[in-house]
């Protein structure tokens with residue numbers, strides 16, 4: 001069932017089976033000769049059916065649609081090549097386009113080596129390679145990508161979307177700003193019911209630091225309606241404040257964990273952090289969630305190191321962390 005948000009602006013809910021995010025919000029902007037679809041869902045059957053049924057319900061021929069990606073994650077990008085086909089375009093920021101065009105076994109091998117160096121058990125990484133849905137459901141290779149520069153304008157009928165680069169959740173996460181109506185498509189930069197997952201990225205020294213800066217950058221925009229990548233909507237400024245506080249608390253909590261138990265790896269430290277997941281222990285954490293949790297822990301450790309509150313040292317093939 002699609003939702004009409006405003007004249008020529010619709011939400012197509014795309015279910016994400018078995019994923020704690022539950023649903024992706026795909027937004028369709030009609031009104032122009034080319035329709036714009038913001039984000040698409042995983043490359044899997046449940047998502048495909050919901051997305052294409054939504055387009056059909058709105059009387060839109062996928063051949064008239066160009067895709068705009070808020071970021072590279074496969075719950076957003078997975079179906080983009082199928083929607084764009086051979087005639088449409090897939091717009092993405094430069095950094096995220098670069099990842100999308102080079103996703104492959106090399107990249108996963110590098111990421112696995114990185115997680116091993118943070119204490120992640122190698123045998124679990126092998127399992128993760130086959131079971132982590134974000135890996136299995138990446139978009140099919142295509143040559144239809146186009147780069148969105150920060151500040152560029154996308155046209156959809158009478159609407160103009162300004163591309164705002166907000167690195168953090170991914171290196172090239174973007175928000176799209178319709179100034180006349182005060183509508184901000186936030187992607188996964190700001191979510192209202194869950195806190196966006198922040199993990200380390202090659203080439204980003206301090207992903208969480210970038211994220212916090214990008215949060216402050218959008219806080220005071222004159223937004224009347226925020227349209228997030230997942231779940232419900234809310235007021236932007238108070239939500240930004242609560243996300244800033246959330247990470248400040250996480251940073252303090254992690255620092256305290258390391259003060260009590262020096263020389264932990266990131267994998268071990270993540271086991272002492274609090275997570276909103278139903279699992280009786282760290283050992284029983286679903287593997288994909290554990291992988292995201294360790295990533296989030298590393299991003300917080302990187303930021304603590306940047307702030308001079310934590311140091312790390314290399315020992316026995318892994319990084320160990322100590323509070324200062």
Ligand SMILES: [Zn+2]
Nearest residue numbers: 073075188229
């Ligand atoms: Zn997402």
